[in-house]
Amino acid sequence: MVSRDREQDGDVRELRRLLAVPAERDFPEGRRVQREEHLMRSWRTMAGQRTDGRGRRVGQRLAMGLAAAAIAAGVTVAMPGGSESGTDSGKKAEKGTEKTTEAVPASYAVQKNSNGTLTIYLKEVSMWSEGDAKHFEAMTAKIRAAGFTAVVENFHPDKTCRQNRGEVMKPEKTGDGDWDYRYVMTHADTYLVTVRAPVADRKGSGTTQPTFYQDRFIKGPVKPCDPS
Amino acid sequence: MEPPFRARIRAGDENSFRVLFQEHGRAVYNHCFRLTGDWSVAEDCVSLVFLETWRMREKVEPHGGSLLPWLLGIATNVVHHRRRTARRHRALMERMPPPGLLPDFADEVVGRLEDQERIAAVRKALDQLSRPDREVLALCVWAGLDYAATAEALGIPVGTVRSRLSRARRRLEKLALKNLEQDLEPAAAERQQTGDRHEAVRPSSGKGEGPW
Numbered sequence: 001m002v003s004r005d006r007e008q009d010g011d012v013r014e015l016r017r018l019l020a021v022p023a024e025r026d027f028p029e030g031r032r033v034q035r036e037e038h039l040m041r042s043w044r045t046m047a048g049q050r051t052d053g054r055g056r057r058v059g060q061r062l063a064m065g066l067a068a069a070a071i072a073a074g075v076t077v078a079m080p081g082g083s084e085s086g087t088d089s090g091k092k093a094e095k096g097t098e099k100t101t102e103a104v105p106a107s108y109a110v111q112k113n114s115n116g117t118l119t120i121y122l123k124e125v126s127m128w129s130e131g132d133a134k135h136f137e138a139m140t141a142k143i144r145a146a147g148f149t150a151v152v153e154n155f156h157p158d159k160t161c162r163q164n165r166g167e168v169m170k171p172e173k174t175g176d177g178d179w180d181y182r183y184v185m186t187h188a189d190t191y192l193v194t195v196r197a198p199v200a201d202r203k204g205s206g207t208t209q210p211t212f213y214q215d216r217f218i219k220g221p222v223k224p225c226d227p228s
Numbered sequence: 229m230e231p232p233f234r235a236r237i238r239a240g241d242e243n244s245f246r247v248l249f250q251e252h253g254r255a256v257y258n259h260c261f262r263l264t265g266d267w268s269v270a271e272d273c274v275s276l277v278f279l280e281t282w283r284m285r286e287k288v289e290p291h292g293g294s295l296l297p298w299l300l301g302i303a304t305n306v307v308h309h310r311r312r313t314a315r316r317h318r319a320l321m322e323r324m325p326p327p328g329l330l331p332d333f334a335d336e337v338v339g340r341l342e343d344q345e346r347i348a349a350v351r352k353a354l355d356q357l358s359r360p361d362r363e364v365l366a367l368c369v370w371a372g373l374d375y376a377a378t379a380e381a382l383g384i385p386v387g388t389v390r391s392r393l394s395r396a397r398r399r400l401e402k403l404a405l406k407n408l409e410q411d412l413e414p415a416a417a418e419r420q421q422t423g424d425r426h427e428a429v430r431p432s433s434g435k436g437e438g439p440w
Binding site: 042 | 240242245246249250253254255257258261262267271274275278279282283317318319320336339340342343346347350353354365368369370393394396397400401404
């Protein structure tokens with residue numbers, strides 16, 4: 001066995017010689033800390049989630065599927081704040097500068113500003129864990145109720161759009177302790193939510209992947225879907 | 229008494245995960261770079277690997293040595309199923325602050341671009357191998373895992389690691405020899421060949437001008 005290992009070591013040496021790769025590097029300046037902080041926040045967010053895939057998938061499928069069906073059907077859902085979701089882009093704008101309060105744990109807040117813009121405050125990733133669908137739906141409704149544009153698109157699992165739907169707005173850090181990020185929308189901008197229907201597992205295990213949501217704030221109007 | 233490190237990882241202790249990242253983040257980063265050929269993609273892969281690590285923490289064996297083979301095994305899968313994994317963690321990844329906020333130093337940037345050119349050439353040769361052979365090679369030859377650790381990372385027998393490495397070596401040597409022969413061929417044809425003669429200058433335009 002020893003001689004065989006020596007022979008194998010010869011393989012490694014020779015392959016190292018044939019395929020010499022660049023020397024190892026560390027993360028670019030500052031990014032190691034940035035990634036570490038991001039991971040710490042993400043792990044905390046994921047901490048309450050179960051690690052066994054099937055139980056979680058089934059739960060998500062049920063919760064998200066129901067909400068997605070509501071969005072897809074354009075069902076009017078009464079929201080705790082008194083506004084309504086639907087296809088109307090919002091006739092009544094919320095007045096004042098008070099942040100709206102939600103019956104569910106506050107993961108976001110919508111605030112109308114005196115200069116006619118709308119600020120959306122978000123908690124770090126918290127809204128993307130449990131009950132994502134509910135938050136997407138509620139936030140869409142709030143934005144619409146404030147008189148701003150929110151677009152919800154439902155896609156068949158096989159259909160994808162090319163990524164360029166417009167200039168994606170970057171979040172600003174608030175640094176106030178209450179909220180982590182904020183977006184400031186004008187009436188020209190769009191809040192875009194993409195909902196993809198559940199995908200059946202190709203391996204035929206009977207499971208499906210949960211409904212997939214993605215949201216973005218687009219500077220200006222959203223470009224039409226360019227299917228690929 | 230403090231539970232062993234593996235037990236804390238299995239229990240989802242955040243600080244232990246932080247230590248795991250601090251200890252092995254660089255190795256995972258370089259492994260991802262060698263597999264993807266792009267430093268910035270490798271950075272995102274590292275995040276995905278450690279998110280996946282958290283998700284799969286209960287699969288860690290309670291006893292054993294370094295968790296690096298386990299991490300590199302996950303990294304290998306993440307790179308291969310990058311889109312699917314990214315979709316799973318997209319919401320978390322989108323909350324990642326834009327990397328452009330931090331300065332890039334010119335020398336550093338040039339060095340990284342040279343790395344990418346170098347690895348592109350290597351990957352071209354590597355494309356001649358099957359994916360299983362490439363994975364063994366990346367772990368054993370580049371990441372420096374021994375056979376047992378490579379086997380653990382990929383969930384295959386040690387003997388399979390050996391045979392894949394041997395096969396990769398034979399294949400690459402054969403290809404190198406073939407390329408060498410091809411490079412030598414034109415030099416062997418010293419005398420004029422039929423049909424190999426072309427005009428050395430352009431035809432005159434008829435106005436007494438030179439060919440240029």
